[in-house]
Amino acid sequence: MLFVCPALAEPAPNDILIRLDERQQRAAGIDVAQVQAEAGTTQTVLPGTVSVPPRQLRVVAAPAAGLLEAVLVAPNEAVIKGQPIAQLRSTDLLEAQRLFLQALAGETLAAERLRRDQQLHRERIIAERRLITTRADHEFARTTLQEREQMLALLGMAEPAIEELKAKRRMAPALTIVAPVDGVVLQVSVSAGERVAPAAPLFSIAELKPLWVTLQVPLAQAVAIETGTRVSVPGTAAQGEVVRLGRSVDPATQSIAAVVEVEDGAEALRPGQVVSASVALRPNGTPQWRLPAGSVVRHAGRSWVFIRTADGFRARPVTVVAESGSAASIRAKLAPDDQVATRGILALLAELTEIYGG
Incomplete structure (x- = not known):
């Protein structure tokens, strides 16, 4: 077990100090390498699946x-x-047409009765109560007709076909969808x-324009991607930008979904297609550095590097923007002459776990 100064075991706002002398570093097999500055914008390639927006x-x-x-x-x-x-x-269509024609006949009869009673009431032949009843009967018949017409529309019968049925009183046995x-x-x-x-x-x-590409973004890189980030599909003209970032994490892959809306070049993609998308990670004011592969560790849901100091190492949380088999690109507040641990990481990670917990 490496020696950790109890006074320095409490986590600082950003860094966690792990105190090691030269002998302890050699015993743990720790090697270091100097960080290399990178331009603020880089590309990372992520897998994605093309789909149609709902x-x-x-x-x-x-x-x-x-x-x-x-x-x-x-x-x-x-x-x-x-x-x-x-x-x-x-047969459902035929029955709906029959009920419509029945309601149409009922409304026509009720309208004729209303006209007759209105004339009789003007001539003071019938009482007003009878006119009110006739008017209510006509309103009911008109409402029933509207209901039957709406049923035909719900069955997919077009308005011209309904008007033809109303005019010719001839039912159609088939429906055109x-x-x-x-x-x-x-x-x-x-x-x-x-x-x-x-x-x-x-x-x-x-409608196949625009299309969505749903990217699987590892948690370590999720903080480097935001709404509006530009994305392209290499080998095609398809490009777009991130419109939505998922809030839940896939427990199997420990990644989140980022939805990219592709407007330009959408015709080059097909729903269901699996693609590799190139994501342009924009600068956010934090310096960007290139480190050897294996310099970054994951702990407690964060990414860390171990920076060499006169007293040992400082564990510093960083943002990973891209990773490959040989190198990793990170964003963190480092100095050009900083050196980070590249071997012996497990020993340092054990100390970080003991100090930081999680």
């Missing part, structure tokens, strides 16, 4: 139970709003000749 994804469901007579579009086909995408033959938005058909969940239940998903249609 606001741009529409699922077209069966408006009623029935037989799917025809599927008029295929996956990856572009569609425009109002374009026919399927034909559905439904149309695209609700402009976009691309991502998924077709049914085939022609299949019977479907009400609200069964039929198609997924999405």
Whole structure:
């Protein structure tokens, strides 16, 4: 066990002093290397998955139970709003049309009775009470008609078709399902000749610009990424910026999700695609340094380096902005002549754990 001065065991605001003499350092096998200054902006590469923003994804469901007579579009086909995408033959549709025509006839009859009683009341032939009753009956019939019309609309019947039904009194046995938005058909969940239940998903249609790329950001680098950070996908024209940073941590990977909205070059990406994204880490006023790999340790949810001093080492919390197999880029308040431990880290980490806890 290394010797730690009890008076220095209490953590300072930033650093934690670990007192070691030369003999103890040699016994622990500790080597050091000088830090190297880096430019304030660097790039790090993170894995990500392309997805469609929820606001741009529409699922077209069966408006009623029935037989799917025809599927008029295929996956990856572009569609425009109002374009026919399927034909559905439904007894529910016939029943809704029958009830609509019945309500239409009732409203027509009630309106005629109201006109007649209004005329009779003006001629003082009937009492006002009868006119009030007739007016209430007409209002009820009109409301019922509106309800039946809304039911047809909920079943997917277009307004021109409803007006034609109202004018010709001829029921349509099949319903044309149309695209609700402009976009691309991502998924077709049914085939022609299949019977479907009400609200069964039929198609997924999405607008593919912009797209989202969800990055998996290691906790050590999370503090170096903020809303507005620029991101690009190497080998493509796709680029965007971080619009949302996750607050929860994936327990398996100890990473957080950063959502990048890609507007420029979105056509080069595909939903579900796995990409490697280049993240531009902007300077934040803290100097940036390059260290040999293995100089940074993780403890108590923070990243640390061990800076050599005349009395031993100081453990200092740092922000990791990039890591590779040979080096790490950090942001911390260091001096150009500072030396950090590169070997014997486990011995120093043990002392840090004993002093700092966690």
